[in-house]
Amino acid sequence: MTQTILLDLLEKKEFKAIRAVLNVMNPVDLAALLKDLPAPDLAMAFRLIDKERAAETFSYMDPDQQEALLNIFTNAEIKDILAEMYTDDTVDLLEDMPANVVNRILDNLDRDTRRVINTILRYPEDSAGSIMTTEYVDLRPNMTVSDALQKIRRVGIDKETIYTCYVTQSGKLIGVVTAKDLLTSDSDRKISDLMETNILAVSTNEDKEQVAEMFNKYGVIALPVVDSEFCIVGIVTFDDAFEVLTDEATEDIAKMAAVTPNDTPYLKTGVFSLFAARIPWLLLLMISATVTGWIITSFEKALAASVALTAFIPMLMDTGGNSGSQASVTVIRALSLGQIQFSDFFRVMRKELFVSLLCGLTLAVANFFKIWLVDISLLHTSGLTLSIAAVVCLTLAVTVVIAKFIGCTLPILAKKVGFDPAVMASPFITTIVDAISLVVYFNFASAMLGI
Template identity: 50%
Template sequence: MELEKILKMLEEREFKELKEELSGMYPVDIAALLEEVDKRQIVLIFRLLAKEEAAETFTYMDSDTREFLINALTDSELEEVMDEMYLDDTVDVLEELPANVVDRLLMATDEETRAQINTLLRYPEDSAGSVMNVDYISFRKEMTVEEAILKIRQVGINRETIYTCYVTEQRKLIGWVDIKDLLTSSESKRIEEIMDTNILYAHTHDDQEDVATMIKKYGLVAIPIVDYEMCIVGIVTVDDAMLVLQDEATEDISMMAGVSPNDESYFGTSVWQHAAHRIPWLLFLMLSATVSGMLLAYYEKSMAAMPILITLIPMLMGTGGNCGSQSSTLMIRGLAVGEIRFKDIFKVIFKEIRIALIVGVVLSVANAIRIYVMYHDIKLGSVIGITIIAIVCMAKVVGCTLPLVAKRLGLDPALMATPLISTLLDTGTILVYFAIVTVMFDI
């Protein structure tokens, strides 16, 4: 409905009314709107936005719309947009654009801003330094509350947040002040009297996911980022933390599905790129599954002696893979939210084994009854029941330990998710199954 209204205003050239309509919309909604309209209308709508609104809308656009708009705008218009954008948003935008477009954007910034951008771009990908903002408010401890509030009024408009301010001494972080404390304290009080010296902070090279998790855990509006001399160099705000956690969750989901992570949207990625992201994992999993085939060939004589054994293999492999996937998913989630750590590995294994025994017994009894009803063979039902208990126990242990080990080795626990776990457990299931069958039936 909103789109139809905007298009009608454009068609009837009601630009004054359209400008008023756009001023009442959120930038994120305007960005979504620009993705729906015709390309020739994008520039027209964008030029009707106020400077601050245009800059914020620009940060929410997808990379294709941004690139089109950059090529369509004049140098002076680009300069206005870049001046209004926060530095961390600028860096995020630049990282997604082609080199020739980046060069044009950088030319629209002043020398000081360009130097700051280049500094942020040099930080390792996924580090706190790569997502921090250098626009923060700092006080000296000798300042009075009145002087501090005056400074906020003077520079606050250009800062991403004024709710948390930092106290420095020769650039070293020595404390922080909440805006509430400033507004409720006597104007004559000195900052050192009201500042909190119990500081939560992160280093520039800390993992951005750990920093985002810290913000979430302690309910922070922002967290200061320091170098190894404890000098504050920037802050990571809660909105940046939310984006980091969203990106990390997207990456984990992709890896859990056996797809290489991709920053672009589903429709923004070409068919060839989608295929390229999926083929490596599928090749690896397909080739690793040949081990299961080799094991089946090894037990060919056993299967020839009892052909019914073949019909039960898919059920056993599916059960093992599903049980392992359940455990690995819970471990990956627990590691992501900080609920489970590597030191808990033995506690986790003990718990999963007890769960496996309960699950295994229930499944084995159900299958024993099914096999007896279908084949009237109590011994076969007993063998399958024992096999299921063993497989479920193995699957639960493998599913819970591999993500923990991956985390310990500095790998992404999501690597040890459904595709890989299922492939490993398929091999393990065949080994356990035929080991038990060989002993029980003496074949």
């Protein structure tokens, strides 16, 4: 069903037909279908969705849509939605809503749920505790497989995952057991005989990005979250870990493009907000780029003596910047995947040195023949000689080596001192390399051409 058809059916009050279609759609597709509908039509269509499917659809909606629905719904309707939502989704909702809507949501939550949510909200924003849910299945070691399956049937409908169950004793996590283990074992077998005691768990204050990377490393679908006494307080599920990785990737891309990260969707971000996110970096890079101007000014006499040198400045600066960006992006990616650490610093330097030498020599040779065959022999460019070609090509080779050295080392050093390596990406690297390439160029020119 398209949004146009949905609006047409709503106008004709074909509610039975709408309900039949909406209640077989995936909640993710439902949220996309209802996106950007006018508030009255949105509320009307949403009320035609079954309660459980409606709650899941609600969790996938944009904050603006959620706020519009909450402002329209009665307290009874809000209670129904909140009752079907998982704790972590409710926490996300509270974090996105304005104060007046938050108060209304809290008023419609029962005391126990409010207590759990308040606990989660107290954890640091970037911690595992802030993204965990408390809806998990806990078992006792003295239970039989039959007892465990009966409990899962009784409480599983309200849990975010039932595939992995957590065995606890006096609140402490002592083992895990999977649904596969339970379904393939004798009904009278004890959980203590089945459970895996080598437990992969995370602490409440562990960085959520590191937790998300553990899902990729170990291939799990959920991780238990424990306190300092190894008591289980919740679990982090795969969908929350995937969202963390998506957010981190978006943030890194923004930083690599010299833009302040913004969680708001692009089309819903105001012009002034985009301006505010971009202008600080542009101002910083503009000011830092004035160094390039000072360098050119200080070598005015050299340029006046050989005007042909000027034509190669853009090529040298661009090639240096591109070389540095290649190295920095490769290293930043390896750092984010955990493929390299600070202890690999010299190994990375050695590898990039060999790569830069090969790249620099190849570019220098290719550029020399281009200048000789095209610029000198074919075009007869005034003032251009083989000596100038040698200066340009030697500068090109040295610039590439320096650029790749800077590009590979700065991200590693940034991470070591606690900065985000993504900051040391294209714009920042390019600005540094531009200045260095000019210094190298004019010094070679002065030494080799005697100007």
